[in-house]
Amino acid sequence: MDGEEQIDTAPTGHGDEVEVGFLAPRIHAAPFPGMQITGYVLSMALTLAAFGLVAYHWLPLSSLVTVILVLAFIQAALQLGIFMHLREARGTAWHLPVLALALFVGLGIVGFSIWIMLFKSGVS
């Protein structure tokens, strides 16, 4: 919010810090959690929108799935960016490569599940 402020990195002394640009330490400091409150309101709105779409049949089924997926991705980005400190790290930002791995495994599970459950379309 109020500008990015470089803080002293706290070396852990384990010897597994690295010098890679996008993993460099950075941290936000703001006196008032304005971003968090905005994020909270936005995520509530996104959740209610998704619920409303399903409960009140605002959209036909074909476009419903797409819209809900888009809402879900925005929601996930909000959560990661605002509440899960995606862009912040006191030391090397090790969580970024780990998050990429999580995304890989998560998408793999979803993709495989679709592939596995496709047999339903052959049966029914």
Place this chain on the structure above:
Amino acid sequence: MSMREWITHLIKLLFPPQVLLPDIVGIDIGLTVGAIAIMVYLTVRHRWGWLWREWLTTVDHKKIGIMYLIAALVMLFRGGVDALMIRTQLIGPRAHFMGAQQYDEVFTTHGTVMIFFMAMPMVFALFNAAVPLMIGARDVAFPRLNAISFWIFAFGAILLNISFSIGGSPSAGWMSYPPYSELAYNPGVGENYFLLSLQVAGIGTIATGINFLVTVLRMRAPGMSLSKMPIFAWSALITSSLVLFAFPPLTVALGLTMLDRLFGASFFTVAHQGMPMMYVNLFWIFGHPEVYILIMPAFGIFSEVVPVFSRKALFGYEAMVGSLLAISFLSYGVWVHHFFEMGAGPGVNVFFGLSTMLIAIPTGVKMFNWLFTMWGGRIRLTVPMLWQLAFIPTFVVGGATGVMLAAVPADYQYHNSYFMIAHFHNVIVGGTVFGVLSGMYYWWPKMFGWKLNQRQATWAFAFFVAGFWVTFMPQYFLGLEGMTRRMATYPAGLGWTSLNWWSTMGSYLMAVGFLIMVYNIIWSRLHPDWDTTGDPWDGRTLEWSLPSPAPEYNFARIPHVRSRDEWWAMKREGRTDDVKISADSVQPIHVPRNSAMPIMLAAAFFVGSIGMVFSWFWMAILGGLGVVAALAYGSFADYSELTIDAAHVLKTEAAMGRVDS
């Protein structure tokens, strides 16, 4: 009359047909009397304050580890009694000790208790007892969260365990497949107990995963890079990441089933276009990594035990870490092998069959590394080492039959037969249980300060392992003879009688082994053989540089780690005095304060869950409000740390002879 017929006859005399075994009313009375007796004892001996201060509100990882261990051993007893009931029912053809419904409830409870409430807490007990000490930390990263994890797990376990006497047990197997687990086929509250207890305990498990992930990554002593970390800490790191990825699909599967049962949704019902097989898919996305969550810590334990009792550094450290990582990665791509028969088609089945077989490669690497560590070493046959030696052939057989099961066409024959039952008991008992028992005997002196009698422990080992082989080897052949799992009874003349009789006898031998184990613990407590050195096994890693049990703050002075087996290197290089402090350098130590919030939070979860089980929604809301209140209190409470002043540290360390003069 042959000996075999005579024993069967004797058991039938003792337990006449169709008597509920054990009689639930009798158990209820026994539990009530026991609870009253404990309360009277605590009141008479004025131990309530002690119990509250020292245990119920503690955030010390060492005490939480001990509580996990006690809970796990109690659950091992409960799950073991269920196993004995199952085996007694199957001792001969047409034996009706239990009705089919009760038999279903017993095997469901056996599986659920053993996986979720015995194996998991046993693993977490050893994580808590050993990991912070071996990485040179004063506690886990989030001590209060650690206490929350334990109490949520404990109340989840209580929830499942009271089901049989209050309302009815779940009966749909430990996987609880729909549609049988749905309301249409399974009315009553039993399944609700299953869903809620696993859901609640799962929260605790995920929190433990986060805790140990951060602990291992952030709390290591200076100088301990990832490549100098003990393998058990590596296994804790990898297990924790598996927990984080694996438990959310279970949460989703249980949550959707709960919506089906309690609120009339139809995610997995047969009616209204539900997809029961989607539950199976979600469950095994969790379920397969779960079995690696159970076995990885055992791999870690053996990687600690083998070098210590062979007096050699671990062979192929990098290959050990690499194979752990490879197994954990592969474990996400194999789950369909639990349901090849669903009919997803040859493409899907071949892919998952092959990926399953791939896992045998890194596992084989580990086997050879343990063997090469022992090769040429000076082996001491202590109890932890005996369990390790028993593990190797057992796990090789279990792994090989696993590869047999992964062959898709053959799996159409093996699936859900006793061959499969024998396989997974072979790997879970022979791998995980042997592993955690090895770890329990290994770290027991560090946890309690006294050693377990080795001779008695060896007898327990001998009975348990012999019983294990006698129980499960016949089951492979029963499977090949066509006996399927979960049969409440079977007719004579199928060639199953003799194999089943032997299997039952084996389970009794295992029970004797367990009884000796309990006797061993009680006897050794009454005749304590105190571990005054802190290093009873001539260990290699940092936990053995501490006194047994470690003081509240673990390390008076955080060590600077220079090599992989740091304590061993210190002993070789004559640097053991490095662990001592001197009167002028001693610093005050900050430790987290006790907190009543974790047990209150867990109790609120318990109340809310009871409300959900019986659909008393006022009670569920009450419990939910309790959870919110506990969390709010936890967020705003004053958490100033407790400071142990330097004089007290000096006095404690001096009493243990750890101060430089």
